[in-house]
Structure formats: C-alpha cells, structure tokens
Amino acid sequence: MTTPRKLPCQSLLRLRPGLSPATRCVRLEGPLPLRHGATLETVHIAYETWGEAGSGTTVVILPGLSPSAHAAASPEDPAPGWWEFVIGPDRPLDTRRHHVVCLNHLGSCFGSTGPASLDPATGAPYGPDFPALAIEDLAEAAWRALAQLGHERYHLVGTSMGGMVALALAAMHPESVRGLTLISSAPRATATAIAIRSLQREAVTGDPDWAGGRYYPGPGPVQGMRLARKLGLISYRSGAEWDLRFGRERYCGDQLHPFAAGFQVESYLEANARKFVERFDANSYLQLSRAMDRFDIDDHGGLVPLARRLPRAPHLVVGVETDFLFPVTQQAEIAEGLRAGGQAVRFARLPSLQGHDAFLVDKARFAPLLAEHFHRL
Amino acid sequence: MTTPRKLPCQSLLRLRPGLSPATRCVRLEGPLPLRHGATLETVHIAYETWGEAGSGTTVVILPGLSPSAHAAASPEDPAPGWWEFVIGPDRPLDTRRHHVVCLNHLGSCFGSTGPASLDPATGAPYGPDFPALAIEDLAEAAWRALAQLGHERYHLVGTSMGGMVALALAAMHPESVRGLTLISSAPRATATAIAIRSLQREAVTGDPDWAGGRYYPGPGPVQGMRLARKLGLISYRSGAEWDLRFGRERYCGDQLHPFAAGFQVESYLEANARKFVERFDANSYLQLSRAMDRFDIDDHGGLVPLARRLPRAPHLVVGVETDFLFPVTQQAEIAEGLRAGGQAVRFARLPSLQGHDAFLVDKARFAPLLAEHFHRL
Numbered sequence: 001m002t003t004p005r006k007l008p009c010q011s012l013l014r015l016r017p018g019l020s021p022a023t024r025c026v027r028l029e030g031p032l033p034l035r036h037g038a039t040l041e042t043v044h045i046a047y048e049t050w051g052e053a054g055s056g057t058t059v060v061i062l063p064g065l066s067p068s069a070h071a072a073a074s075p076e077d078p079a080p081g082w083w084e085f086v087i088g089p090d091r092p093l094d095t096r097r098h099h100v101v102c103l104n105h106l107g108s109c110f111g112s113t114g115p116a117s118l119d120p121a122t123g124a125p126y127g128p129d130f131p132a133l134a135i136e137d138l139a140e141a142a143w144r145a146l147a148q149l150g151h152e153r154y155h156l157v158g159t160s161m162g163g164m165v166a167l168a169l170a171a172m173h174p175e176s177v178r179g180l181t182l183i184s185s186a187p188r189a190t191a192t193a194i195a196i197r198s199l200q201r202e203a204v205t206g207d208p209d210w211a212g213g214r215y216y217p218g219p220g221p222v223q224g225m226r227l228a229r230k231l232g233l234i235s236y237r238s239g240a241e242w243d244l245r246f247g248r249e250r251y252c253g254d255q256l257h258p259f260a261a262g263f264q265v266e267s268y269l270e271a272n273a274r275k276f277v278e279r280f281d282a283n284s285y286l287q288l289s290r291a292m293d294r295f296d297i298d299d300h301g302g303l304v305p306l307a308r309r310l311p312r313a314p315h316l317v318v319g320v321e322t323d324f325l326f327p328v329t330q331q332a333e334i335a336e337g338l339r340a341g342g343q344a345v346r347f348a349r350l351p352s353l354q355g356h357d358a359f360l361v362d363k364a365r366f367a368p369l370l371a372e373h374f375h376r377l
Numbered sequence: 378m379t380t381p382r383k384l385p386c387q388s389l390l391r392l393r394p395g396l397s398p399a400t401r402c403v404r405l406e407g408p409l410p411l412r413h414g415a416t417l418e419t420v421h422i423a424y425e426t427w428g429e430a431g432s433g434t435t436v437v438i439l440p441g442l443s444p445s446a447h448a449a450a451s452p453e454d455p456a457p458g459w460w461e462f463v464i465g466p467d468r469p470l471d472t473r474r475h476h477v478v479c480l481n482h483l484g485s486c487f488g489s490t491g492p493a494s495l496d497p498a499t500g501a502p503y504g505p506d507f508p509a510l511a512i513e514d515l516a517e518a519a520w521r522a523l524a525q526l527g528h529e530r531y532h533l534v535g536t537s538m539g540g541m542v543a544l545a546l547a548a549m550h551p552e553s554v555r556g557l558t559l560i561s562s563a564p565r566a567t568a569t570a571i572a573i574r575s576l577q578r579e580a581v582t583g584d585p586d587w588a589g590g591r592y593y594p595g596p597g598p599v600q601g602m603r604l605a606r607k608l609g610l611i612s613y614r615s616g617a618e619w620d621l622r623f624g625r626e627r628y629c630g631d632q633l634h635p636f637a638a639g640f641q642v643e644s645y646l647e648a649n650a651r652k653f654v655e656r657f658d659a660n661s662y663l664q665l666s667r668a669m670d671r672f673d674i675d676d677h678g679g680l681v682p683l684a685r686r687l688p689r690a691p692h693l694v695v696g697v698e699t700d701f702l703f704p705v706t707q708q709a710e711i712a713e714g715l716r717a718g719g720q721a722v723r724f725a726r727l728p729s730l731q732g733h734d735a736f737l738v739d740k741a742r743f744a745p746l747l748a749e750h751f752h753r754l
Contacts (some may be wrong), residue, residue: 001544031712056529058611086754111622188625189615189625191616191619191621191622191623191640191642192611192615192642194621194625194640194642194643195610195611195642196636198633198634198640198643198646199604199608199611199646201634201635201637202603202604202607202633202636202637204636205635205636206600206604208585212635220620226606227576227579227580227583230572231576231608233572234569234572234573238566238569239568239704240567242567242568242569243567243569245567247568248565248566248568248571248673256579257575257578257579257582257583258578258589259579259580259589259666260578260579261571261574261667261670261671262671263571263575265568265571265572265575266571266572266575269572286635286636289636290636290638293638294639295637296625298574320746321538324616324701327616346597359590
C-alpha cells in the first residue's frame, strides 16, 4: 500500500483551477499497458476520500467525463463538490457508515495522468502524443490504484461514463466488486451519442488554436471547446426543462456572438461553457470522449456472463426518461442483463425533467432512492 | 401581373449549384419595408410551378430553411425535387387537379434576394449589410410575389420554418388564405430549438473564414457550416432511427477528422454536410435561423384570433412524435388554437421514427394522409 501523499505528482496544476486541495494522488507501481498497444510508464491517479478507511463498506465513485474527484466537501476543502447532496454524514451515502472514494479517471486533467501531464521521456506535456485510451484502461488504472490504497473489494458507483468504467472493471476484475450502482450509463454508445460526441471533437480539433494538440501552456482551443460544451449541455438536459426554466425570456446583456438572437438560454450556455473551458483540458476531452464511443460491453462477452461472474450482491440501475444521450432503454438493458445473469437488481426509471444531468440536480428523486439503496450495503 | 421570366434577376447563380433550370423569378413592384425598420429597394422572389394556373385550387408550398423552390421534377427539370413523392400527377398533391407553386424564401440563396445577392447601391454582395429579417418579412414578400403572379387566394402548405411563414402570412393577410396545412412547424421556437440554432450560428460566425460575412466570392466558412449542418442533422432525426440505420457499424474510409471514432454515422454526417455546404450560403443560413428564433405568433395576438379572421376551411396540422426540434406538443398547440378560433382542423400525430425530417422521407405515412387531405381542396 502506497502512502497517499499531497499531490506533488502533477506539474499541470497551474493549468487546472478546478483542482481541490483535498485531492490526493497515488502513483501506480509499474507501467500500465494500454488496450490499444502502447504502455504508460508512469501513471498517477488522483482521488478524494470521505469517512474512515476500514469501516463499513468501501464505496468507490467513478464519475462522468467532466467532474473531478471532488465529489463533496471535506474538512480539507469545504467547497461543495459535484455530488454534494449525496455524500456526507446523514446524506444518502452516509460517511459515518461507509468509506467513500472518488477517483479522477486516467486521461482526465484533475490530478490524474493525462495528455496535459508531462511526458517523463521528454519533460514536455504529452499533448497529441498521449496514447489512445480505452474505457478498459481507465478501469484497469482505477483497479490498480484502489488495490495500492488497500481496497480489495468495494461497491462501485458509476455515473454516465463512470458507469461504463464500472462495467469494464467488473468484467475484468469481478472478484473486486461487491455490487454495482449504475446511473444514467450505457453498455455501449448509441449512434446518436456517437454523432454528438464526434461533432464535439470536430469542433475542438477544427479550432486553429487546437494546433494539432500542441497548445500548452496556452489556453488552447477555447472557441472549439466552448461549442463542444454548449452542444454537451443541450444533450444533457431536456427540452421540457429548458422550456420551463428559460422559455422565451430575453437576454439584454452584451452581444454573446454575432447573430445571437438575444434569449436567456443563450446566455446560460455561454456562462456555463466559459466556466468549463477554463478548467477542462481539450486533449483530455478528446481522449475520454472517443473512448466512450468505442466502448462496448459485448467486447467482454456481454452483460449476462459478466453478471454470472460477479458475487451475489444488491445492485441498483437508474435511468431517466428524458435522457437523450444515455436513454433509459439502455439502463433497462443493463438491468435486464444483470438479472438474466442471476443478480438481484433494482431498476429505477425516473421521470425527472433534467435529462442526463438529473442525478446531479434532482435531489428530490435521487436522494431517497440512493439513501435506501446505500443503507442496505 | 408580372410575366414570369427566366432567372436573369440574380447574379449569384454561379455560387449556387443547387439551383434548378425550372426556377422562375418575380421582381416585387416597389420597395419592401422590413419589420426591423430597414427597406429593401429591389426584391426578387424565385419560385417553381406545377399544373395549370387557374385550374382547381392554387396550393402554395412554403418550404423549410434549407430547400429550394425545386420541390418536384417538371418537364423543364426532370431532376427529383425535395418533396418528389408529394407533388405530381396521381401523387398526393395531384397536379392535374391543382396548380402548385413553391416559393424560395426572401433571404434564402436559391434565386430569391438574400445576403449573397448584389446590393444595387454598391454592386457588391450585401453580405453582412443585408438587413435583419423577420419571418413576417418572408411572409410579406411571399404574399406580394403571389399577388403579382395573379394569385389572390390559395391554400398554404408550410413545412418546418415554412409553417411559421404560413402562420405569419395568415395573420397579416387572412383574406388570401383558403386553408392551412402545417407540418412539423411551430407557433414559436422552444428554448431548446433556440439553443441549437444559436449554437449553429456561433459555429458559423466563429469560423475565421466567415470574415464578418464578407467572404464572397470565396466558399466562406466551410468548417463552421459543416458543424452547423451536422448539428442540424442530429436535431432533425431521432435516436431510434439512427440506432436502426447505423447502430455501431464501423467506417473504414479516410480519417474524417482528428479523433473521429470510426463509425458509419460519422461518415454519413460528413457526406451530407459537405453536400449542404456546397450549395447553401452561410449568411442566408444565419439570417433565416435567427428569424426563426425570434418569431412568435403571440406577436400577432395568438392563434385563436388568427383563426377567427380566417375564412372557414379544412385545415391539416401534422406532428411527429420523435421530433426533437419542433415537438409534437407544438403541433397540438397549433391545432387546438385554430379549433378554438372556430376552424375545422384535422390533427395527425404520427409515430414516424425520422423525427423532424419525417415529412421528407416517411412516404408510407405522409402520402396517404396528404392525399386524403388535398383531395378535399
């Protein structure tokens, strides 16, 4: 077990205003061979923890593409995390009962090794020379990091892309999994999800400031990333929610771009996209986005054999009816596959209006559901 | 009545490979004052016709943003049009019984006056100096063009944006309308539709080759227009259709862009977008797109008073359940509004998988519905 240490392992911190002081880092022992053939000699995985290690069940959170490991506040960083309403004392994932770990994925830019990290071979950021990642590589890096931290068996909670990583980890290391909570995830990308993400990547790489991926230390393809994020937001939410929230309300500030029509929804997109672009690395975005498109649980034999290899455990699968990107039909497919493999699965189909992002914001529906489930662990 | 003449009225033809030799052009008598204050001194409106003028009902087709006036083949241009399965002898809109006119909208680039036209004051293309257009301006130009062609009363068929133009024309000149067929249209843009179109416009104006709109005679913002079109295609179709059509089929041709994932759906988007960009003017796209966002039938007092001003007539409103951009709830709103104003309205809610584009491709559902309706005119 490597002693966790304060993050000396990354030189990219100055680029990432989103990094929490509570984030720790573990350096994998030995190189990491990747699915597409290359090998990373040095890999750091960033993480945060809540609750006492060794007490109760260890619950490991695998986030989506964009969040960091800072899922909730802690004494070291009182700033709210991206899943603040879920994690903490007396919250659905009660940190007095469970030890909670949230990882930053391999390839991301919040402390873990990724394209913005320094390549030890050159001393410069990897940029476009970072090897192509697969979801399986994220899973393998997570599994090894958890093992080094002393975690042999844990309950996995995967949201969005994190659910794909959880499925891959379960397929590759079923003996480590004590149960799965999969929220708004997918066994593979739909054609529409591929289309949207491919378009986002085209917007980024088509921005001259992407410069073939060699934009460090500059801000990089700000315009392309802004477009990509706005398209993401459109795909994460639902029309019904935006009609309620923005409708045709006008925006009377500065002109956002030539031919902006002057509506509030345009200003919301702009503000959110600007914030995102400040903290997320474009090359990380490209890598993780493509990895999601290529993942397919059928490359591991499918859901049913995977479920048969898992120890019996209570699983939870949650889908949201208004999710355009990871449609509820895919959550149903996961639940049915796990059941067909002999597992006890609760499948919750929620009518939240917030689409793919509902698990981040629909506290009224998610908090009681998660509380009941995590209480059984 | 102005004698229709072969299109000598546009100098932009060389820019528009999509223009049909069957397209005619009418020059409006006198200047056209626009809703936002400016005046266009010279306005040409392009159109095509099928069937004998003066026989049966005149049916005027108002297309969506991107199609030209070439809705169907004719002796002068046997190339199939964008609504080929609808128009012709023995087709739903039977040209042996009806005289059919399809207009190219003001602001478009297929023969009608738009930003790519030469400004008579300067002899150069208007480009960014073309005045801001409203849907009402398109309606007024259409109404005047039709009057000059000798059409005083007609049945209006509006698809997508054309349905907004039809509603505006009906609100401004109810005495000219003998009935409305509104397909996958809207009384106003939803917040999501505004978000999508604003993002498309940002992609275009963010392309350095847009050059503030002064890109003539060059090809202009090809990369931005390609992104905008791909986003359009994603919003026009439905996930269920693409999953059936493309699924996770791989594409093994040239790399489409850096970080393309190698799926068939990416190649489809690329091929379609390239074709579109060759024929559609970017400044036209920006103008019409923004005009759609700003249109609101409530600026004319709403649907109910509009319906009360119309002569009694059989109307048809068609919506598609998988339409993401012009949701079926908006078609229901139109139908209910017209009914509440005393009109007889048939409302058809179709389960087509093809989303907003269904009326262009779902012949099996649209042909019998339209045939039955147009037979009653």
